[in-house]
Each structure stands twice: as C-alpha cells, then as structure tokens.
Amino acid sequence: MTTRTTPATPAATATPPSTLPAGARTAQDPWSRRRRRGPHLQRTRGDLPFEIWNYVGFTIFALVCGYPFYYLIINSVSANDVSALGDVRLWPVGFHLSNYTQVLGLGGLASATLVSVARTVIGTVTTVLASAFLGFMFTQERMWKRALWYRLVIFTMYFNAGLIPVYVTMKSLGLTNSFWVYILPAIVQPFNIILVKTYVESLPQSLQEAAELDGAGAIRIFFSIIFPNITPILATVAIFTAVAQWNSFQDTLLYVTDQKLYPLQYVLYTYINQASSLAAAAQNAQSNLGALASAATSQTPTSIRLTVAVIVVLPILFVYPIFQRFFVKGIMLGAVKG
Amino acid sequence: MGLLQRSRVLVRGETRRVSVSAFLLVAPFLVLVLLFSYLPLIGWVTALYDYKPALGLGRSEFVGLQWFEMLVSSRTQLEQIGQVMANTFAMSFLGIATSLLPVVFAIFLNEVRANWFRNMVQTLTTLPNFISWVLVYMIAFSLFSTSGLVNTTLHDWGLITIPVKFLDSDQHVWLTMLAWSLWKGLGWGAILYLAAIAGIDPTLYESARIDGANRFQLMRHITFPELMPTYIVLLLLSIANLLNNGLEQYYVFQNAFNKEHIQVLDLYVYNVGITGNSISLGTALSMLKSVISVALLVTANAIAKRARGTSII
Incomplete structure (x- = not known):
C-alpha cells in the first residue's frame, strides 16, 4: 500500500463539488474567468477552426454513445412488425406500450426481475455495512495483529487463485445454484474498505476519544459516532455496488444453472442467443393475449429482446445522471489511492 | 492516542493493551476472505490430479505435472x-x-x-x-x-x-x-x-x-x-x-x-x-x-x- 493519501476526503468530499470536473472550474480552473475577461489575449488564427472541429468532434462522439440507448427505447415502443424490420430509426413508429405489460407477464421475467432487485438491494446493504464496519475497525490500532489482517484483505485486490479454482471452491462450499453466491463473495470489498478507512482516518480524532472516555465500546462508537459521519463516502460505495450488482452476469454464468435464480442480465443474454426459447416465449405471450393481438402488438423475438434490454438499462439511465457526482467522486478517491 | 489508551486501560482496569475483542468483531469477515480468496489456493493441487468431480480429489488419479506438460506437448x-x-x-x-x-x-x-x-x-x-x-x-x-x-x-x-x-x-x-x-x-x-x-x-x-x-x-x-x-x-x-x-x-x-x-x-x-x-x-x-x-x-x-x-x- 502506498501512503500517498494526502488530498481528498472530508474537506473535498463532505461538501461534494457539484458534478466534479465540470463543476470544479472555480478557483482552480485555468480557463473560465480569465477567458471571459480578455478573450482577445488568447485568440489566435487557428482558434475558430479549432473551436468548430472540437464541438463537431465531441457532438459526434456523444451521439455515438447516446444514440444506441435512444434506439433501444424508441424501438421498444414502436409497432412490433416495423421494429422487427429494423425500420425505426429516428422516432417511434406506431407508438404503443403493450410490450411492457406483455413481456413482464412472461413466466421467467417476473422472477428474473425479482432476483435482480433482490441481489441489488441485499448485496448493496451488506457490502456497504461491511465496508463501513471493516474500514472503521481497521483504524483501531489496538486490534490484535491488525496489520496482518488488513494486508490479508487488501492482498486479494491484486491476486486471486483463478477462475477454475474459485469455481471448484464455490461448488464444494455448496454455493452453486444458491442465491447467496450473489451476496456472500461480494461482501468484503478491499477497495471500498480502503476508501472508508482513509475517510475515517481523516475525521477529527477527538470524536472517538470523547466517546472512548465515556466508556463506549467499538460497536457503540461505530454506530453512534462513525457511521453518521461517513455517509458521504458510503453513498459513493453504495452507488458503485448497486450498479455492479445490477449489471453482474459472470457469477450467474459460472455458478448458477437453476433458471429460477437467473437475473435479468442473464435472461437477456439467453434471449439474444437462443432464438428457440424466444420463439417459445413469443408464442406463449401470443396465446395469453388470444385474439386481441395484432401485427403491431404481438410479440416478436426482436420486440421481446428490445423490451427486456430497456427494462435492464432503464434503472441505469435514471440513476446515473442523478448520481453522476458520486461516481466521479468514487473514481477520484480511487485514483488518490492508486 | 497512546496516552489516552493507557489512561483508558487504567480507568477500566484492563490489563492488555492489545484488543482481542476488536479482532473477534472482524473475524467473521476474515472467514469470508479466507473462504473465497485463500481457500481456492488449496485447490491448486487439483492441477496435479486427473480430477473427476464425481470421484472427488481423494479418489482421482495423481498425475504429477502431466497437465503442464500437455500444454506444451x-x-x-x-x-x-x-x-x-x-x-x-x-x-x-x-x-x-x-x-x-x-x-x-x-x-x-x-x-x-x-x-x-x-x-x-x-x-x-x-x-x-x-x-x-x-x-x-x-x-x-x-x-x-x-x-x-x-x-x-x-x-x-x-x-x-x-x-x-x-x-x-x-x-x-x-x-x-x-x-x-x-x-x-x-x-x-x-x-x-x-x-x-x-x-x-x-x-x-x-x-x-x-x-x-x-x-x-x-x-x-x-x-x-x-x-x-x-x-x-x-x-x-x-x-x-x-x-x-x-x-x-x-x-x-x-x-x-x-x-x-x-x-x-x-x-x-x-x-x-x-x-x-x-x-x-x-x-x-x-x-x-x-x-x-x-x-x-x-x-x-x-x-x-x-x-x-x-x-x-
């Protein structure tokens, strides 16, 4: 572990700069104010073409990044016979929302949604609590062999026994085809522990000392003194953990064959690749609807895939812009640690 | 901090400066780390056997470095x-x-x-x-x-x-x-x-x-x-x-x-x-x-x- 942990934490994080890089253009930013005062000083002949190309370039790249999401959404609400042909490009054609009601009625999907939500909620709560507690405990210098245990935990960040040995271990622990394989291995996250530990160390020592003099034990100090004071860093940990849990695919691939335990990500993957299971699902949706289905609203493999994809991505689309600053803060704290 | 700890020890009449109870609080988490990160290392010996899941490691045949040789054979x-x-x-x-x-x-x-x-x-x-x-x-x-x-x-x-x-x-x-x-x-x-x-x-x-x-x-x-x-x-x-x-x-x-x-x-x-x-x-x-x-x-x-x-x- 390096000791380059000087900047950041409370001062910087307790009052998070609004959307960091962009928002941080206050005191430190070399351009903003100066530019407004005397643009003529910087204007050179190459300036205007550069400005134009810069804006054009970033516009194109932003569109390349953003359009696919828009494409998925407009196709999922368009007439299914048109979207199946790939003819919906700029706006919805034959707008309807029945895909969502129909697809959520498909057998496997309700349970997959439940699994995804459950692993995200339980996984996030356990990981955040464990990171907070361990991050705090590892600042307790009196702990027996503290440095050894801390290194033992951190070392796992850089080293693992490998895919197959871990697989065999999970199997022998009886965790394959168990919901807990999504939760238990993810509880202790060395990186999060470092973040919390650094944060706790930067809190004023007097907080803890006062409580200790009053005779409070470690658990008491953690819950009544530490926990309320580290919520900014826990928010960052929580948001990263939640996204990771929601997006997780590899653990299902490796350890789970029981369809009841498939999360949405895995179901989406099987829907993309297995035309047969999809056709059956479409058939199923059809018979549920009976005579009501028309060409525009009856399910096709494409419409099912698109709808599931949107269900999978929608939480991210909602959550990400709102919590962007937490994400940015997370990567910056991580960078400080190296 | 050191001074404070010592005074605290005196106040509460504890004899040890080292806290085992703090260790016991983190021990359950250390067990998780051992299970998921260090136990698989023992599984490395599997590379020396012809491992058959149905038989378990005990009854699988020991083959030495055969798999490593096979990679370049x-x-x-x-x-x-x-x-x-x-x-x-x-x-x-x-x-x-x-x-x-x-x-x-x-x-x-x-x-x-x-x-x-x-x-x-x-x-x-x-x-x-x-x-x-x-x-x-x-x-x-x-x-x-x-x-x-x-x-x-x-x-x-x-x-x-x-x-x-x-x-x-x-x-x-x-x-x-x-x-x-x-x-x-x-x-x-x-x-x-x-x-x-x-x-x-x-x-x-x-x-x-x-x-x-x-x-x-x-x-x-x-x-x-x-x-x-x-x-x-x-x-x-x-x-x-x-x-x-x-x-x-x-x-x-x-x-x-x-x-x-x-x-x-x-x-x-x-x-x-x-x-x-x-x-x-x-x-x-x-x-x-x-x-x-x-x-x-x-x-x-x-x-x-x-x-x-x-x-x-």
Whole structure:
C-alpha cells in the first residue's frame, strides 16, 4: 500500500463539488474567468477552426454513445412488425406500450426481475455495512495483529487463485445454484474498505476519544459516532455496488444453472442467443393475449429482446445522471489511492 | 492516542493493551476472505490430479505435472496456446496503444467553454461505462446483426444487396473488440484526467501566457505534461494487467465464427475448464496465469518505485 493519501476526503468530499470536473472550474480552473475577461489575449488564427472541429468532434462522439440507448427505447415502443424490420430509426413508429405489460407477464421475467432487485438491494446493504464496519475497525490500532489482517484483505485486490479454482471452491462450499453466491463473495470489498478507512482516518480524532472516555465500546462508537459521519463516502460505495450488482452476469454464468435464480442480465443474454426459447416465449405471450393481438402488438423475438434490454438499462439511465457526482467522486478517491 | 489508551486501560482496569475483542468483531469477515480468496489456493493441487468431480480429489488419479506438460506437448496444443496468447497480448497492447486517447479527450473537452455542452458530452460519453457487457452486446446485436439498423440502412441506401455479417465474422475481431472497449470506456477514462486538469496550478498558465504562449502551446506544454504522472501510473497498472482481459466482453461476443481470434486467456480458461469440463487443465492454466500476473505486478511496481519513488500498489 502506498501512503500517498494526502488530498481528498472530508474537506473535498463532505461538501461534494457539484458534478466534479465540470463543476470544479472555480478557483482552480485555468480557463473560465480569465477567458471571459480578455478573450482577445488568447485568440489566435487557428482558434475558430479549432473551436468548430472540437464541438463537431465531441457532438459526434456523444451521439455515438447516446444514440444506441435512444434506439433501444424508441424501438421498444414502436409497432412490433416495423421494429422487427429494423425500420425505426429516428422516432417511434406506431407508438404503443403493450410490450411492457406483455413481456413482464412472461413466466421467467417476473422472477428474473425479482432476483435482480433482490441481489441489488441485499448485496448493496451488506457490502456497504461491511465496508463501513471493516474500514472503521481497521483504524483501531489496538486490534490484535491488525496489520496482518488488513494486508490479508487488501492482498486479494491484486491476486486471486483463478477462475477454475474459485469455481471448484464455490461448488464444494455448496454455493452453486444458491442465491447467496450473489451476496456472500461480494461482501468484503478491499477497495471500498480502503476508501472508508482513509475517510475515517481523516475525521477529527477527538470524536472517538470523547466517546472512548465515556466508556463506549467499538460497536457503540461505530454506530453512534462513525457511521453518521461517513455517509458521504458510503453513498459513493453504495452507488458503485448497486450498479455492479445490477449489471453482474459472470457469477450467474459460472455458478448458477437453476433458471429460477437467473437475473435479468442473464435472461437477456439467453434471449439474444437462443432464438428457440424466444420463439417459445413469443408464442406463449401470443396465446395469453388470444385474439386481441395484432401485427403491431404481438410479440416478436426482436420486440421481446428490445423490451427486456430497456427494462435492464432503464434503472441505469435514471440513476446515473442523478448520481453522476458520486461516481466521479468514487473514481477520484480511487485514483488518490492508486 | 497512546496516552489516552493507557489512561483508558487504567480507568477500566484492563490489563492488555492489545484488543482481542476488536479482532473477534472482524473475524467473521476474515472467514469470508479466507473462504473465497485463500481457500481456492488449496485447490491448486487439483492441477496435479486427473480430477473427476464425481470421484472427488481423494479418489482421482495423481498425475504429477502431466497437465503442464500437455500444454506444451503436441504441436496442435502449442498452436492453440500460441493463438490464445497472441489474442491476449493483441487486445492488451491495443488497449495500451490507445491509452493516450482519454488524455487527448480530456485536454480537448477542457477547451470547450460552454458548460452545458461539456456536461452533456460528459454524461453521454460516460454512460456506456455503467452498462453491462451483455447490454453492450444487445446494442451491437440491434445495430449490426443482419437485420439490424446498419444493414437495413445500407440496404435502403442501395449500398449493399446482401446483409453484411458484422458479428458472425472472423474479420478484424481484435479491432472490433477494441472499438467496443473504447465506446464503453473512453469517456469514463477521461474523467480522471479532467479532474487532474482542474487541479493544475493556474500560475503555470499565467506565467506561460506572459511569456507569449498561445492556447495550443498551453495545451501542449502545460496541460499535457501535467497529466503525465497520472498517465504513467495507469500505464504501469495496465502492464501489470497484461493477462487480465476479463471474461465477460469476449464471452458475450464469442461465436462459432470468431472464436479463433476472440479467445483471450480468460475466455480460454473458461472454455477449457467449464464448457470443456476439464477442471484439472483449467486449474493448471488458472495457476500459471495467477503466478505470471503477480510477477508482472511486482515488476511494474518495481519500475514505478525506481522511476517515481512511489509504488503503485
């Protein structure tokens, strides 16, 4: 572990700069104010073409990044016979929302949604609590062999026994085809522990000392003194953990064959690749609807895939812009640690 | 702190300065770490057996180094390993070769003055980093499959008559994988550098400007060099991760057509060990990979120490 942990934490994080890089253009930013005062000083002949190309370039790249999401959404609400042909490009054609009601009625999907939500909620709560507690405990210098245990935990960040040995271990622990394989291995996250530990160390020592003099034990100090004071860093940990849990695919691939335990990500993957299971699902949706289905609203493999994809991505689309600053803060704290 | 502890010990009449109870509180978590991170190390002995899951390790045959010898024994096996390593290094080095792009992205985005535009670009370009590879594949599938957007558009414009098989193709696999990695990671990779730019000492710019530097000279001679320390650290880390391409991206994009060029080491281990059900060979491969990765990390760290005086881990 390096000791380059000087900047950041409370001062910087307790009052998070609004959307960091962009928002941080206050005191430190070399351009903003100066530019407004005397643009003529910087204007050179190459300036205007550069400005134009810069804006054009970033516009194109932003569109390349953003359009696919828009494409998925407009196709999922368009007439299914048109979207199946790939003819919906700029706006919805034959707008309807029945895909969502129909697809959520498909057998496997309700349970997959439940699994995804459950692993995200339980996984996030356990990981955040464990990171907070361990991050705090590892600042307790009196702990027996503290440095050894801390290194033992951190070392796992850089080293693992490998895919197959871990697989065999999970199997022998009886965790394959168990919901807990999504939760238990993810509880202790060395990186999060470092973040919390650094944060706790930067809190004023007097907080803890006062409580200790009053005779409070470690658990008491953690819950009544530490926990309320580290919520900014826990928010960052929580948001990263939640996204990771929601997006997780590899653990299902490796350890789970029981369809009841498939999360949405895995179901989406099987829907993309297995035309047969999809056709059956479409058939199923059809018979549920009976005579009501028309060409525009009856399910096709494409419409099912698109709808599931949107269900999978929608939480991210909602959550990400709102919590962007937490994400940015997370990567910056991580960078400080190296 | 020391003084305080001693006084506390006196107050409460404790005899030991070392707290075992604090250890007991973290012990359950240490058990988890042992189970999931260190217990698998014992599983390495599986590489020395002809492991049959039905028999268990005890009754499986001990074969010594047979699996390791097998990796280099036959010509076909050598060729396969060679191809896997070529893919692994190709993807890693393409990643390293493009690792300056986030720096350039950040420097140029920093030149954009309209705040709303910067924020919009940042939000849209970092978004792909937060979706799973399955969803990336879904997007690739919607856009590039034979009935996807690109093919139908090209067809409508009369540029092609038969659909192009973008996904089911062995052509340019390394480059398409690089393109998807960049699509997903470029904007997010730039965030760190944007933050670093905001932290550059403004007096550097002022004095350079007094010396008559124009905007491009400031970018070239102040911003760029100021970002280099961050860049070097990330570069060294990517060298340490040379063998760790990850599994998910290559797994979801893998198909019968592109298998030869997409199979990186992580995917190969999965295909051999899980799909091929050859646990012992998979363990042998996992083991080699872990050992070499640690060696790479130690090397990268030593370079960092020598060059910068600080370690990267």
